[in-house]
Amino acid sequence: xxxxxxxxxxTLSVLAVLCDQPSQWQYGYALAKQTALKSGTLYAILIRLAxxxxxxxxxxxxPGSGRPRRHLYRLTAAGLASASVALGSAARPTTTxxxxxxxxxxxxxxxx
Amino acid sequence: xxxxxxxxxxxxxxxxxAAWLLPAGRWDWAVAIWAEAHEVPPGLTRLAWRAGGxxxxxxxxxxxxxxxxxxxxxxxxxxxxxxxxxxxxxGHAGVSQFHVIATVxxxxxxxxxxxxxxxxxxxxxxxxxxxxxxCAAILALLPGLTIVEAFANLTPAQPAYKxxxxxxxxxxxxxxxxxxxxxxxxxxxxxxxxxxxxxxIAYAGVIxxxxxxxxxxxxxxxxxxxxxxxxFGVVMxxxxxxxxxxxxxxxxxxxxxxxxxxxxxxxxxxxGPAAAAVLAVRRARGPGGAALPRNxxxxxxxxxxxxxxxxxALFTSAxxxxxxxxxxxxxxxxxxxxxxxxxxxxxxxxxxxNASSDAVVYLFMLIWFPVIxxxxxxxxxxxxxxxxxxxxxxxPVPATPG
Numbered sequence: 226x227x228x229x230x231x232x233x234x235x236t237l238s239v240l241a242v243l244c245d246q247p248s249q250w251q252y253g254y255a256l257a258k259q260t261a262l263k264s265g266t267l268y269a270i271l272i273r274l275a276x277x278x279x280x281x282x283x284x285x286x287x288p289g290s291g292r293p294r295r296h297l298y299r300l301t302a303a304g305l306a307s308a309s310v311a312l313g314s315a316a317r318p319t320t321t322x323x324x325x326x327x328x329x330x331x332x333x334x335x336x337x
Numbered sequence: 338x339x340x341x342x343x344x345x346x347x348x349x350x351x352x353x354x355a356a357w358l359l360p361a362g363r364w365d366w367a368v369a370i371w372a373e374a375h376e377v378p379p380g381l382t383r384l385a386w387r388a389g390g391x392x393x394x395x396x397x398x399x400x401x402x403x404x405x406x407x408x409x410x411x412x413x414x415x416x417x418x419x420x421x422x423x424x425x426x427x428g429h430a431g432v433s434q435f436h437v438i439a440t441v442x443x444x445x446x447x448x449x450x451x452x453x454x455x456x457x458x459x460x461x462x463x464x465x466x467x468x469x470x471x472c473a474a475i476l477a478l479l480p481g482l483t484i485v486e487a488f489a490n491l492t493p494a495q496p497a498y499k500x501x502x503x504x505x506x507x508x509x510x511x512x513x514x515x516x517x518x519x520x521x522x523x524x525x526x527x528x529x530x531x532x533x534x535x536x537x538i539a540y541a542g543v544i545x546x547x548x549x550x551x552x553x554x555x556x557x558x559x560x561x562x563x564x565x566x567x568x569f570g571v572v573m574x575x576x577x578x579x580x581x582x583x584x585x586x587x588x589x590x591x592x593x594x595x596x597x598x599x600x601x602x603x604x605x606x607x608x609g610p611a612a613a614a615v616l617a618v619r620r621a622r623g624p625g626g627a628a629l630p631r632n633x634x635x636x637x638x639x640x641x642x643x644x645x646x647x648x649x650a651l652f653t654s655a656x657x658x659x660x661x662x663x664x665x666x667x668x669x670x671x672x673x674x675x676x677x678x679x680x681x682x683x684x685x686x687x688x689x690x691n692a693s694s695d696a697v698v699y700l701f702m703l704i705w706f707p708v709i710x711x712x713x714x715x716x717x718x719x720x721x722x723x724x725x726x727x728x729x730x731x732x733p734v735p736a737t738p739g
Contacts, residue, residue, distance in 0.1 A: 257386075263389045264387075264389035264390050265388075265389030265392040265393040268366060268370050268389075268393040269396065272366055272393075282365070282369075284365075292372075292376065293372040295372065295373070296368070296372060
């Protein structure tokens with residue numbers, strides 16, 4: 226199931242979370258919890274977004290107590306623009322019911 | 338809990354194995370997925386996270402194109418190993434079997450090591466094509482060498498052939514060699530096979546390095562080296578498709594017909610790498626046409642010369658031993674190379690024995706051609722007038738774009 230812009234429902238849910246606080250860096254497990262995606266799906270999406278230049282990644286400067294450094298992610302300016310359009314398109318009434326249902330939870334509270 | 342720990346260890350091992358399949362730019366992601374597992378509650382949830390991570394990494398690594406290349410290599414390596422696999426009755430069959438397995442494993446693992454230590458292959462088709470060509474040549478050498486070695490050590494079943502066999506074995510008469518008729522008298526020694534494996538590593542290693550980004554060998558250098566090497570290889574093969582020995586090559590190009598080609602082969606052996614070096618030095622340009630410093634341009638010239646003669650040696654050896662092996666298996670080739678003239682059975686056997694004995698020359702070729710290439714290209718590159726360096730030539734070499 227893909228949107229008009231070629232994003233799957235899972236990708237849209239990741240974009241929705243990243244759009245929520247676009248200036249803040251997010252880490253993988255937090256994204257997984259918010260989107261309810263498994264690691265195999267989540268990282269495949271993040272890799273694709275980074276390849277397309279929609280997301281950027283960096284390593285945390287210092288490791289936390291008792292854990293290694295985190296790999297952090299956020300949307301680029303281009304990614305934010307594309308994500309806004311894609312999420313807006315997915316939320317419109319003209320989209321299919323199934324797609325709307327799949328991404329509804331993710332886009333709530335995101336301004337198109 | 339112990340079981341979970343073991344499963345986590347298995348997942349960690351799978352992650353390390355899967356990470357080898359990844360292109361260099363993806364390693365960060367593999368590390369990231371693993372580091373994130375520390376956030377996940379221990380137990381099944383963490384195991385599931387890691388399993389998902391392994392799956393994501395493996396899927397990334399085994400992209401369709403890569404999968405296609407792996408399948409193609411597996412098919413070619415399987416075919417070469419099948420053709421080269423010696424029968425148990427062959428002398429020192431275990432040594433030959435070890436050689437086949439070790440060569441295939443080397444060809445499978447060296448590109449992975451090269452990617453880790455030398456970086457990705459250089460951009461453009463020249464580098465990748467050269468890698469494929471050399472891999473194919475090394476695989477083609479496998480059955481050729483094994484079949485030729487097995488024949489060279491096989492005592493003929495017919496007593497009439499024994500004299501020819503003993504002379505080819507280095508004896509002055511038929512009294513010295515006492516192998517049982519139809520039985521193998523020996524085979525490749527371990528030392529020889531290990532030396533051959535080291536040579537394979539050297540060839541594959543040098544070619545993988547020169548076609549990697551770290552070496553900064555330019556596309557034009559690779560193209561010049563490949564063209565020169567293949568031209569020299571074709572001439573060298575045409576001179577002596579059945580081994581370099583005069584007796585073996587006579588049927589193909591007898592008498593004066595061969596002489597101009599032999600002269601051309603000598604010219605190309607010495608002049609080819611020098612000419613390739615001069616051309617490579619003159620044409621060496623950085624990304625965007627930027628001028629390169631003098632030492633980098635000389636380096637390009639030397640790389641071109643070594644590669645040219647190395648490619649020629651590989652090409653000639655693979656085709657040469659392949660032709661000899663084919664002739665040993667099916668005598669129609671020998672009759673065809675004799676322009677349809679009738680050959681008695683003993684004359685055919687003499688040709689086969691001479692050709693299989695002469696095949697050792699290909700190994701010398703594999704050793705010495707690149708050395709000659711190195712010397713001649715160093716001379717050629719050093720003698721190439723570069724003119725006064727422009728100010729921009731003194732600037733550092735720009736990094737090759739990723």
